[in-house]
Amino acid sequence: MKQKTLLRILFLAAGLAFLATAASAEVDCKDAQSIRGLVKDPAAMTQDEYEAVLDTLSCCDIDQTKLAFAGKCATNEALGLLRKEKAKIPSINPLVPKLIKSSAPQVRARAYEELSGLFGSSSQDVALAKEAIASETDPYALKMLIWKGVSNLGNKVPEVATFLVNMAKHEHPQVRWAAAVALGNTWSDKVPGAVDTIIALIGDEDKNVRQIACGGAGKLGDEKVIGPIVDVLNDETKADMHSRCMQGLTTLWLDYPFHKRYSEAAYKATMDYYKKTPRTDKIPVWATIKLAGEYAKPVGKKDAFAEWKSQASYYKPDELIAVMTDIVKDPQANWMGRTAALNVIGKAGGKEALDKLGPEVEALSDPKAKLVKDGYQKALKEAEKAK
Secondary structure, three states, rough: OOOHHHHHHHHHHHHHHHHHHHHHHOOOOOOOOEEEEEEOOHHHHHHHHHHHHHHHHHHHHHEOOOOOOOOOHHHHHHHHHHHHHHOOOOOOOHHHHHOOOOOOOOHHHHHHHHHHOOOOOOOOHHHHHHHHHOOOHHHHHHHHHHHHHOOOOOOOOHHHHHHHHHOOOOHHHHHHHHHHHOOOHHOOOOOHHHHHOOOOOOOOOHHHHHHHHHHHHHHHHOOOHHHHHHHHHHOOOHHHHHHHHHHHHHHHHOOOOOOOOOOOHHHHHHHHHHHOOOOOOOOOOOOHHHHHHHHOOOOOOHHHHHHHHHHHHOOOOHHHHHHHHHHHOOOOHHHHHHHHHHHHHHHHHHHHHHHHHHHHOOOOOOOHHHHHHHHHHHHHHHHHOOO
């Protein structure tokens, strides 16, 4: 009798397992509601259920040019539905070692996003990174591994440093872009070859790669990048890079919001760009003007800008104000750049400097004069608030 009962139990268990497998097989991984159905009780979502949901990422199409999801991803939509239901989604961390071994690059990429949060806590976490950089070949997964996973580890893990420099030569521009993001940062300033690699990427054939490399170049703190940046700024046909390149240049001498870097050569190159005439609607690029007036506000007793200013002997507020005044009065310059120059004057010289400039602004009569005068009034109000 007991034997028959045991057989019945085993039969029922096998039947339930079959039904569960069948139900799982029937999930439409292109349909958010169907994926949502993998979770029985959102309030008690299990690790296995979360893994099953993440496995459906394999059905999300990848745009092979942008290396991003092509359109909507049903998995992400399903997770959105679960969050609306106040689901208690488990931590993904315990799943990462398993997910990075998935045959689907979409799933591996999702696991890579968590690596940066894991690093530093154990040698096992670093081992996961080393395993990933040694084995990954899919372009989409590589982009995510670099961009979201190991970008901040160049200074800490020699294998990652070598990997990032190598990925800067990858055939896919989006992978090179991710490498430029990782290398053009303070966390890569000790990576062997980082400076030369960033300089090479400033001349990359892909515009997005060039821009991100030029924008991050200053964070490496090496004046070797000044020459290549200035070459770009002297080329009007590369005006689409000027904003980013001026960010890189300004970081070297002003370093907003940290104010920890000092470079007289970078400061002079910045002033040269602003002083260059004849100005046009495109040069200097209007968005570059404000960069010279980005100063961090004091936090409590800490005033990073004041401390920086006391040591940056090359920084001449009067020179900066004079250059910006010339831009404000130049009818050939872009009107948005002229109003941005007013804000810089207010930052560098306060309301007193703007008051002194008032009669000259009032005397403007060019076609964009009214817009500049309106900008002057706004700059005055901002300077008044800052007093």
